[in-house]
Amino acid sequence: MSEKKQSSFEKVGYIKHLPTNADISDYESILVKNNEGKFTTLYRKIVKERRFDDTINFSESWDVFNSLL
Numbered sequence: 001m002s003e004k005k006q007s008s009f010e011k012v013g014y015i016k017h018l019p020t021n022a023d024i025s026d027y028e029s030i031l032v033k034n035n036e037g038k039f040t041t042l043y044r045k046i047v048k049e050r051r052f053d054d055t056i057n058f059s060e061s062w063d064v065f066n067s068l069l
Helices: 058-067
Strands: 027-033 039-045
Touching: none
Parallel strands: none
Antiparallel strands: 027 039
């Protein structure tokens, strides 16, 4: 009858066990203490994101600059 709830860490991408043949350096880990006092290590893949902003788009910036002249 009892359903196992998904923890908030699992909702954001943490897993309890690493996949087979996974490189540990590609994952970040955290140590979580549960209600019973036991510790569990959770892993999440490190994602290197490229953030774009409007300074990269030079042609659009140039058009805005020229329109303000």
